[in-house]
Amino acid sequence: MNKIIERLRNRGLKPTSQRIAVLKNLTERRDHPTASDVYNDVVKKYPTISKATVYSTLKLLSEKGEIQELSIRKMGEACFDSILELHHHFLCRECGKIIDIYTNCRNNCVIIKAGEIDGNIVEEIQAYMYGLCSDCAKKNN
Amino acid sequence: MNKIIERLRNRGLKPTSQRIAVLKNLTERRDHPTASDVYNDVVKKYPTISKATVYSTLKLLSEKGEIQELSIRKMGEACFDSILELHHHFLCRECGKIIDIYTNCRNNCVIIKAGEIDGNIVEEIQAYMYGLCSDCAKKNN
DNA sequence: TTTGATGCAAACGGTTTGCACTTAT
DNA sequence: ATAAGTGCAAACCGTTTGCATCAAA
Numbered sequence: 001m002n003k004i005i006e007r008l009r010n011r012g013l014k015p016t017s018q019r020i021a022v023l024k025n026l027t028e029r030r031d032h033p034t035a036s037d038v039y040n041d042v043v044k045k046y047p048t049i050s051k052a053t054v055y056s057t058l059k060l061l062s063e064k065g066e067i068q069e070l071s072i073r074k075m076g077e078a079c080f081d082s083i084l085e086l087h088h089h090f091l092c093r094e095c096g097k098i099i100d101i102y103t104n105c106r107n108n109c110v111i112i113k114a115g116e117i118d119g120n121i122v123e124e125i126q127a128y129m130y131g132l133c134s135d136c137a138k139k140n141n
Numbered sequence: 142m143n144k145i146i147e148r149l150r151n152r153g154l155k156p157t158s159q160r161i162a163v164l165k166n167l168t169e170r171r172d173h174p175t176a177s178d179v180y181n182d183v184v185k186k187y188p189t190i191s192k193a194t195v196y197s198t199l200k201l202l203s204e205k206g207e208i209q210e211l212s213i214r215k216m217g218e219a220c221f222d223s224i225l226e227l228h229h230h231f232l233c234r235e236c237g238k239i240i241d242i243y244t245n246c247r248n249n250c251v252i253i254k255a256g257e258i259d260g261n262i263v264e265e266i267q268a269y270m271y272g273l274c275s276d277c278a279k280k281n282n
Numbered sequence: 283t284t285t286g287a288t289g290c291a292a293a294c295g296g297t298t299t300g301c302a303c304t305t306a307t
Numbered sequence: 308a309t310a311a312g313t314g315c316a317a318a319c320c321g322t323t324t325g326c327a328t329c330a331a332a
Contacts, residue, residue: 014306016312035297050314055297071213071269076322077296090261101258117242119275120231127268128212134260155331157287176322191289196322217297218321 011064018042018049022057026067026082032089032098034077072098072128088126092133094140099133152205159183159190163198167208167223173230173239175218213239213269229267233274235281240274 004024008015021042026033033041039054058080061067067082072091079098088101116122132140145165149156162183167174174182180195199221202208208223213232220239229242257263273281 014311016306018313048314051296052298052315053313056312059297073212090258090263092261093264099259099261103258117231117244117270118240119278120233120240120270121273121278122231122270123234123272125268125270127266129258129261129263129266131264132262137260137262155286157331159288189289192321193290193323194288197287200323 007066011066013060018046018053019057021046022054023061026080032070032079032081034074034079036077071126090129092136093130094132094136097133148207152207154201159187159194160198162187163195164202167221173211173220173222175215175220177218212267231270233277234271235273235277238274
């Protein structure tokens, strides 16, 4: 818990109970939730929290670089990830699940090795993979 | 022009003047326009075209696989690409420009070579790179 | 002719904003 | 005390929808 408060303080954000609950929730789950997903969870413990606060907290945390907003969307909604370490995402076309992909991309990716491509300076790469997740692949057999 | 009509017919879409104008516009430009971008261009020649028609045409073409909707957004707006050939996208953090990246990824990417990762079947990969484009990199020096 | 497309305006849904009230420091 | 954050509702904006009109076959 103190760790969550510290993370907020380090980013210059007052550690209010709402913000603590939001960041804690996002940190504990690994399913790339949308703002509504986080709200629906947090509101159980803090019935008075508003969606606006959840939105504002997620936006602030993204801007400060404490969490990241993914480029892909779940049914039109932005989704968030508390893990900043370089990793990619797999999106299942059947069940819509988003799965973290950790790969030794740095070792294999010519672009990351070079740090630039076609004269453009590459600071970050996010790869989005589409296909059938292992669960859905099993079911379809 | 006949080529555009043929592309529409092949997808089972009536080649109306509006649809021809939309697909032609998207095919001629390489700047990954949003629906509004396309509308603003097309409306000059067809002053009566409505945004709803542009949206519907772009949606139909995406669904039929004739064009693609990118995963990234320009200021919250969906953007489209008439090029389906495997390629990636570079997004400049300074000017917001989206640049096509063609790389021999197939030869280097362990994931594409394997066709699966962590048991998930990978059918497609879109890589999004973030950084400074060559133009902005020059300016900043 | 008749089936499907268009244009308009209203609805929709995720996100943001304005403002009076509340809370952390 | 006071600066910052919250909750509510309304506004916002990209996108979709319903429906009467219109055009391609």
